[in-house]
Amino acid sequence: MTAPASLESPVPAAAGRPRILLLGGGFVGLLTARHLLKQLKPGEAQVVVVDPRPYMTYQPFLPEVAGGSIEARHVVVSLRQALKGADVVTGAVVGMDPARKVVFVQPQEGEQVEITYDQVVIGLGAVSRTFPIPGLMEQAIGFKSVEEATACRDHILDRLDAAAVMTDPAAKKRALTFVFVGGGYAGIEAMAELEDLVRASVKNHSGISQDEINFVVVEALGRILPEVGPEMGLWSLHQLRERGIDIRLDTQLKSIVDGHAVLSDGTEFDTDTVVWTAGIKSNPVLANTGLPLDKLGRLTVRADLRVAGEDGVVEGAWGAGDACAVPDLTKEPGQFCPPNAQHAVRESKVLAANLVATLRGEGLTDYRHKYIGTVASFGIGKGVANTFGFKVKGFPAWMMHRAYHLYAMPTLDRKLRIGLNWLVSGMGLTRDMVAIGRQTRPREDFVAAGAKPPAPRPVGDPAPSKS
Ligand SMILES: Cc1cc2nc3c(=O)[nH]c(=O)nc-3n(C[C@H](O)[C@H](O)[C@H](O)COP(=O)(O)OP(=O)(O)OC[C@H]3O[C@@H](n4cnc5c(N)ncnc54)[C@H](O)[C@@H]3O)c2cc1C
Structure with a gap:
């Protein structure tokens, strides 16, 4: 793709250290970065994460946020707080040039910037799949x-x-x-x-x-x-x-x-x-990366999570999560892992280990995970689960849903806030019913304070015309 006008890098160069650039700070971006920060020796590599949001969202808890059982801020994890030792760039990836090993990023304000990498991880997730339905x-x-x-x-x-x-x-x-x-x-x-x-x-x-x-x-x-x-x-x-x-x-x-x-x-x-x-589809920005995609627009990766086209692997490029077609080695050839957090979490672990192995000239491991099943919540005390072949209904399934996702929620801080919130809500049997929708129009009261209050009108009196 064409290079943008301004190419100043927002990330300070780390002399002599290879740069691992993670595109997307969701499940794949956050968890891969955390594994890397634990496994890398001091000075072994620089870790940089790019995302337009400064936080990772734990999407499986979104229904409970909507339902009022969890506070919205508790299902997001600050990338800067959770990734001490990494550089976080708040901006949207708009494309890349794999031949030059650069990624083009649009910051919140100002012109596009360019970030170079030695290894890049594509964890750009998926977006809603829509159809041309009128309205x-x-x-x-x-x-x-x-x-x-x-x-x-x-x-x-x-x-x-x-x-x-x-x-x-x-x-x-x-x-x-x-x-x-x-x-x-x-x-x-x-x-x-x-x-x-x-x-x-x-x-x-x-x-x-x-x-x-x-x-x-x-x-x-x-x-x-x-x-x-x-x-x-x-x-x-x-x-x-x-x-x-x-x-x-x-x-x-x-x-x-x-x-x-x-x-x-x-x-x-x-x-x-x-x-x-x-339904969802792979992030459409992948079309601007110059990387190999399949018919569904997903990044094609090998089981070791290196990006692969028909001519072999793309040097220094890796991918995992909803954006990618990851081969499912537990099924017959040609099958891919479904887009869910269960796979994204486990792929991140293998991905980080393979990145470290690459830096150290060691061998790579293939990703292999047999899907353990699904737990779903249908409101307080209601749910369904099918895990390891065990089918559970109603209250026990709902408890399994809460226990599993609390365990999987990144950071102790978030686990505690969510768990305590459930406890405070009477052992999780009530919900918060307040909506502060007016927070999206915060200046309304201030503007109204300086205006004349509307005059009362008797019932049946037509509203005065605005012209
Ligand atoms: C409502 C809901 C409930 C779910 N429940 C479950 C469940 O119960 N169990 C389960 O296993 N899975 C569940 N999932 C699916 C699961 O959340 C996803 O599979 C998982 O988030 C995929 O991880 P990812 O890292 O690939 O993508 P994401 O976690 O979506 O991360 C992608 C990241 O890329 C960023 N990004 C997007 N565009 C750009 C760009 N241009 N530049 C830079 N960054 C960008 C995004 O901001 C985001 O942070 C649920 C999903 C939803 C929506």
Whole structure:
């Protein structure tokens, strides 16, 4: 790709030390860097992490952030605090030139910069996979970041507050209809946590009754939760339907212009809320890296996690996590590891060990991990799990979900904050129902303080025209 105008490096050169540059500070970036910092001898290499966010997000906890069981800041880990000894660059990778071993980075402000490397790790993750559905880009929100999870929660609680004083039945129905597109574990967990939150919150609203709440899941295939297997997927479907959730299988969202939903089964209704959780695709910025990609846009890597094209490996380039097609050596040839944290965590360990081995001229290890299964939470005290072939339902599955993810959450600080939060919430049996949606409009009160207050109007009096 074309070199940017300004090429000053934001990272001080480390004389004589090879530079390991990690692109993305998510699961792969953070964990690989931590392993490296533990294993490298003093002065053996410089570790640099680039990410537009100064924090790593523990995505498996996003549904609980939306549901109010975990505080949003507790599911993110400060890269600078967690990676003492590494350099952290806050900026977005926009491309690279593997022949020159440079990466082009757009900082938050100013012109693009160039960072050179000896070894580069691609851990750029995945983004929401969308389709050209009329109105989708204007109406929907994804569920991949802590910002999106918090916004979903605040928006839904805001709709309850608004609906509670609505006198127009059609407007009220629209405000209380919540649509989720996609029935994989991320989408179902997010929907179920939010439905649980809404049911609990409605108890405190005198203007809304439970039977006015309408949660709709639109799933293109004939099943939900493929990750827990057919039997547990079917059990989950029945459980969620019993809760009154309208799950439409073999159905697609055709249009959502101005909040008017049209489904492929002919149903039409209005909604203020569309959450898009219908799958992911590899980070599109990979197309600007000059590295070999497969038909799905994933970086092709070997089992030892070196980037590989048809002509052999790309010198000094490595990849892992959702951005990459990592061969699954526990299955027949041609199969790849599914994009999940379970693999990303374990790949990071092998990746760091292989980077250190490369610096020391030692042999490489292949990544091999047999998938241990999935745990999913559907709201407080509810869940499903299928791990090591053991199928668990309800409360025990929910406890397994919490225990596993608390164990896997990086840093002791975050584990303690989340664990204590659960304890304070009455052994985890209540949730926080406050939404501070106004924090996205913090100047509103200050501006209003300097303006004339609006005059009261008798009922039926038309609002004065703005012209
Ligand atoms: C709601 C939800 C629930 C989930 N639940 C589970 C679960 O229960 N179990 C499980 O195993 N997995 C779960 N996952 C999947 C899991 O979180 C991912 O597989 C995992 O995060 C992948 O790690 P990664 O490092 O490849 O990508 P990520 O963790 O997504 O990290 C990618 C990083 O790259 C950064 N980045 C993006 N673009 C750029 C750029 N241009 N330049 C620099 N940096 C960039 C991002 O900011 C991010 O920090 C869930 C995901 C979601 C969304």
